[in-house]
Amino acid sequence: MMTGTQVVEDRRQAAPERRRPAGRPPRAERRCLASGQAGDPSGMIRFVADPQGLLTPDLAAKLPGRGAWVTARRDCLERALRRKLFARALGRDVAIPDALIERVEQGLRRRLLDLIGLSAKAGQAVSGFEKVRAALGAGRVAVLLQAADAAADGRGKLARLGRAVDPGLPVLAPAGAAELGRALGRETAVHLALMPGRLAEQVLAEAKRLDGLVAAKCAADGADGDESVSRPGSPGSR
Numbered sequence: 001m002m003t004g005t006q007v008v009e010d011r012r013q014a015a016p017e018r019r020r021p022a023g024r025p026p027r028a029e030r031r032c033l034a035s036g037q038a039g040d041p042s043g044m045i046r047f048v049a050d051p052q053g054l055l056t057p058d059l060a061a062k063l064p065g066r067g068a069w070v071t072a073r074r075d076c077l078e079r080a081l082r083r084k085l086f087a088r089a090l091g092r093d094v095a096i097p098d099a100l101i102e103r104v105e106q107g108l109r110r111r112l113l114d115l116i117g118l119s120a121k122a123g124q125a126v127s128g129f130e131k132v133r134a135a136l137g138a139g140r141v142a143v144l145l146q147a148a149d150a151a152a153d154g155r156g157k158l159a160r161l162g163r164a165v166d167p168g169l170p171v172l173a174p175a176g177a178a179e180l181g182r183a184l185g186r187e188t189a190v191h192l193a194l195m196p197g198r199l200a201e202q203v204l205a206e207a208k209r210l211d212g213l214v215a216a217k218c219a220a221d222g223a224d225g226d227e228s229v230s231r232p233g234s235p236g237s238r
Helices: 074-082 085-090 100-121 129-137 152-165 177-184 198-212
Strands: 006-009 044-049 055-058 068-071 125-127 143-146 171-173 191-194
Touching (some): 044 085, 055 100, 068 074, 068 085, 074 085, 074 100, 100 125, 100 177, 100 191, 100 198, 125 129, 129 152, 129 191, 152 171, 152 191, 191 198
Parallel strands (some): 143 171
Antiparallel strands (some): 006 171, 044 055, 044 068, 125 191
16 A cells, blocks of 8 residues: 555646635634644644544544644654643543554545545546546646556656646646545546646645655754654655
8 A cells, every 4th residue: 555645756846826716714823732833734734632632633624522733744643642742632631543654544535535436526537548648638637547557658748748738737646546446436447637626726735735644854854953854655656
């Protein structure tokens, strides 16, 4: 099982800032309990304690009760666990479930695949090499998704075509062909293109959260003498 999204490439570093759609209020910042830095909650993971005191990831940030926020980075989560920061932030003793970070990864992956399936049901996605190629050529693609186990030549052709039209096009390989297929209600899916819109933005946000759990440096690590944290690799990740 892959530990995170395979981000083939995303050169949208210098892309102009997107304007917030009219009527959508700005989201209040939250402070990461591991790094101490404030940020957009869309790049964080909220945790709550259930009635029995079990620490529970609230990936949709909708569960009732006091919440603790951690930047969606593996080593920030490891730091929060290692230093027992959740109990302090939640104001009570908490029980930590086994393999918590792996459970978070699995939950984020399910959310990502569910969003991809929802995009297809809403008519905001096309699949298949020829349909994706036509959409790329017309400049109607916000995100290019390809199976991580697809042939490199096919993936490369579509990525090059997309980048010729939009040099900053995000190209993601979030799962294998079988997993992508199940998200669309079919046996396999190899090439998908998401149209611009809210669902494509949500897919990118979830992909970023999932990718952050693979290998990323928490802003606080190294600042106070913490021991280094070993990080698993992710084939093809940034």
